[in-house]
Amino acid sequence: MSVPGAADRLVAEEADLVAQIAAGDGGAPLVELYRRYERRLFRFGVQQLGNNGLAEEMVQETFVRLWRTAAGRFDAEKASVQTYLYVIARSAAADIRKRPSSRPLLPVEDVDMPPQPDTVDQILDSMIVREALESLGSGHAQVIHLAQDEGLTQSQIAERLGLPLGTVKTRMFHGMRAMRVALAERGFRAL
């Protein structure tokens, strides 16, 4: 559970990191922000571009653009660093997607492109759901994954995992309850 005020302190701390970058320090402050957002931005890139290599490029380009624009465009009064980074990342992903060499060789209808969030709020929601899933115990996460992503029924899951059907039912129940708590703790809006 987050401590009241901790989120505000985090926002202020990250705004200070960007202020240091804006003042010309492209070293430790930038690396600290990178470490905080690397995984989320990379996953956002995979989601947007459907390709790990392009996502890596998007992450690099996001931090290059952060360095270039920190002094003139970032305003801590108007947006958090998190929001600002995702706005940059979305723009970088759009530019990479437009590039001829990024286009898939297959016809678009044959490419299994993941859904692409349109707004920063949707991007944040997708990161929250992923992090909440990863906070679950492995047994709970596993049965939810098999039902959600592989479309298995509970008896098929029981057979796959070699578990009694009743165990699958209770794991699924407790897993979904834990998921609800994890989403609520992270501020997921649509509960």
Add this chain to the structure above:
Amino acid sequence: MPYDVNHALEHADVAGWVLGALDPADAQVFETHLGSCQVCQAAVAELEPVARSLPLAAPAAEPPADLQARTVAAVQYAIMAAARPEQAPGQASRWWHLHWSSRFMPLVTAVTAAAVTAAAFIGVQLFAFTGPAVAASYVLSPQPGQAGSATATARDVAGGYQIKLTARDLPKLGPGEFFECWYAGPDSRPGHPDLISGGTFSGSDGTFTMWTAAELGTFRVMEITVERAGAGSQQGQVILSGTAQHVRDDD
């Protein structure tokens, strides 16, 4: 009707119901129960948004370990490029004179300081944040009259190094042409090549993975050329070049 976890646990099928994972017979039984049980209706109302959230989850992909080093290198390259004075094609000889005029000395000092800082910084970052598995990092700059840029990292793998090179805006290749990566030794010069091929690739933009067994501590300069099939040695002009910013000493 308030949510009652004990009652819901007696009807644990509520989770399978919202996920659509109940077997047909169980689904039929639960649907009948649900029609008359307000406690389970409340449980469904609580868990349905959770089920709807699951497809939103971002991919579970993990960034590669050397992405931080490449990102830091890309930013440092941008910093150096921003500090570098604009140079028009064909002005190389004049640029030398500009360096030493008092008017440009502060700029020269700034560029030099940025380069030294970047080199030191990249080395520090590689050790401090990615561990010893990253053996070297490169920032490749275009040679006179050429375009494009690249960053690269070398990581230890069995029998040599894995090279990940991120290229931007390299020239368009003609039919039968490809880019080739080379490692140049200290005595390599025109007419007396001391080179090891480090792999080939064909995209003007993107991240490319190659492998080499070259001794990076000796063959410190990475070069990119445009080659054609059948040449077997470096025939094309060097378009990008960069020296290893950091090579681990225990190689």
